[in-house]
Amino acid sequence: MEYSVVIPAAGQGKRMNAGKNKQWIELNGKPLIAHTLSVFEEDPWCREIILAVNRLEQVQFQELAEKGRFQKISRIVVGGAERQHSVFEGLKAVQQTELALIHDGARPFVERENIHELVSKANETGAAILAVPLKDTVKKATGGTVDETVDRASLWAVQTPQAFRLPVVLDAHRMAAEAGYLGTDDASLVEQMNYPVSIVEGDYLNIKLTTVHDILFANAILAQRERET
Numbered sequence: 001m002e003y004s005v006v007i008p009a010a011g012q013g014k015r016m017n018a019g020k021n022k023q024w025i026e027l028n029g030k031p032l033i034a035h036t037l038s039v040f041e042e043d044p045w046c047r048e049i050i051l052a053v054n055r056l057e058q059v060q061f062q063e064l065a066e067k068g069r070f071q072k073i074s075r076i077v078v079g080g081a082e083r084q085h086s087v088f089e090g091l092k093a094v095q096q097t098e099l100a101l102i103h104d105g106a107r108p109f110v111e112r113e114n115i116h117e118l119v120s121k122a123n124e125t126g127a128a129i130l131a132v133p134l135k136d137t138v139k140k141a142t143g144g145t146v147d148e149t150v151d152r153a154s155l156w157a158v159q160t161p162q163a164f165r166l167p168v169v170l171d172a173h174r175m176a177a178e179a180g181y182l183g184t185d186d187a188s189l190v191e192q193m194n195y196p197v198s199i200v201e202g203d204y205l206n207i208k209l210t211t212v213h214d215i216l217f218a219n220a221i222l223a224q225r226e227r228e229t
């Protein structure tokens with residue numbers, strides 16, 4: 001089961017407050033994005049990687065691709081103002097397979113086993129996402145006062161990769177662009193077409209590095225992996 005993966009890495013990392021795109025933050029001496037790229041470069045099911053990057057960082061990413069010998073990078077495209085725009089640019093560059101995965105460059109710890117389970121499900125249903133059951137109670141609030149406690153039993157914390165038959169997710173992005181709809185993940189665009197999206201239970205360690213606290217978690221995950229090898 002082969003797939004192409006679009007990796008959006010064109011953000012600014014504002015919430016990380018690192019003064020640069022968080023993709024360049026080093027973990028164990030390697031940029032965050034290099035950890036993420038390695039997962040897919042080393043996965044035999046992955047046929048191609050398409051990177052969506054900030055226009056001002058194209059040369060940096062090209063140099064990384066060459067230095068890191070990421071030979072599966074088939075295209076480096078210029079991303080857009082929002083994550084959704086960057087993903088769409090990447091999807092338009094997919095050429096080698098009919099199954100497109102979309103994976104945040106800021107999620108370096110996704111496990112191959114979870115990717116393969118996701119790919120199998122998406123091949124079966126056309127759309128599937130990794131997610132983990134929520135562990136905290138969730139409430140809706142207005143102006144600092146609780147309005148409602150949401151039933152946690154049906155809530156999932158959604159991750160990436162998200163996997164789709166290419167025509168399905170391309171149509172979803174085209175429709176969203178025409179409607180001016182902006183979603184925080186790609187599955188929400190597919191849902192807008194009333195296309196069923198399957199959930200595949202993932203791993204709590206597949207974190208997205210978003211704020212400085214996540215670097216603590218990332219270093220702990222890397223230390224645990226080193227102890228296990």
Ligand SMILES: Nc1ccn([C@@H]2O[C@H](COP(=O)(O)OP(=O)(O)OP(=O)(O)O)[C@@H](O)[C@H]2O)c(=O)n1
Nearest residue numbers: 008009010011012013014015081082083105106
């Ligand atoms: N215009 C954008 C915005 C985000 N992303 C990418 O989408 C992924 C998830 O986005 P997020 O974690 O929000 O990253 P940033 O947008 O960089 O973070 P922030 O919102 O704190 O600026 C990241 O790999 C990010 O690089 C992108 O390719 N293009």
Ligand SMILES: C[C@](O)(CO)[C@H](O)COP(=O)(O)O
Nearest residue numbers: 083104158159160184185208
């Ligand atoms: C796609 C995602 O990682 C799923 O949880 C998340 O929605 C990305 O949000 P961000 O604010 O663009 O990081």
